[in-house]
Amino acid sequence: MFNLNCPLLRPVMVLEDDPNVQMRIEKLLQAFGYEQQDFLFAQSISVAKQYSQHVDVQLALVDLGLPDGNGIEFIDYLRLEQQKTDVPIMVISAWNTTEMIYQALSAGATGYVLKERDDLEIMFALRSILTGGAIIDPSIAKEILNKFVGTETPHLDLKRRSVLSNRETEILKLIASGASSKEISAQLAIAKYTVDVHIKNIYQKLEVNSRTKAIHVAQNIGLLR
Template identity: 35%
Template structure:
């Protein structure tokens, strides 16, 4: 079994110990390092090149948002799951914009934490339900005018349909069932969407779908 390597960034030692225990309890996950601030975390990441970074957004020496952006610039293949006690909308949106693949709060049960970790490693968008609706309402509904650029013009009608369902939170199996397609076909559509739109993962796809007006909350 191939193990995914995990690096933990959190100012609180107790939180780092807890996350290490959760991660190392799984046969397919292993913690390769810890850091108590953003600068130390970046230094370790460049050396260890982990598959995943679990981090708080509030870090000393280098704030989490800046650290995410710098990490994404030098190690685009390393995914980031933000795990924080501060679920303010501004932090969540900024983290996702900077390159994070997920955003969850620290008080989630260990089982849900592992679901989020594995989801991010698969390339899924893992955002705490308590944050998702507020993000959409505050930063998309009425706050961001639908874009009129031609970014979505490169997609076929079917690819637009798949993108819309991704933005609604459906996974590949659910999309396949809804559109009466094979799961492999859906995976192919998703890959083409990401390639054509020059985006990294499903998180960016969701943001783009809402900002472009392809999907609207409640629509």
């Protein structure tokens, strides 16, 4: 079993209408050290929005096929209306169409994993999210990367390449390697707070709101080649 010792983001919003899947997610997160009071379970988008108006959600696990719509609506709500640009959002869904996954990532999802994966694979994805990484289900990652190439912000030019400082470019490359803020802090011998400030500056300069988008934009303009 891999190391389960990682930062716990509380509370966790679990937007999922299947009680069995809710129980599965709860059990997997409890293995990391989460307790029952750390969870907010919602079976519809409307209920999830109500909860998030009163509770400062720090991690969201979102299904897409819900009774009152598509979970992407809730991702949009967190990112745009609630301005939660740094809150990790992982989609756990049975939907595996390229277009749907692309829409979820474009809306600001930090990661996407299929429900069909076994418990260990989903736990690995959860750990990646909790440690500041971004993850896309391996079976669809290649297709998604191909989809993103040339379809991010139109006509990304060389000006975007020059706006990042050397330190920001260095941190962006470490992000692309899957390193968390804590790991970047240790590797560069700088405070984690300083790393987080650099990451926010990177987001602002590249006009993105997630690590996944920052990586794809950087690939498009040649920063990660």
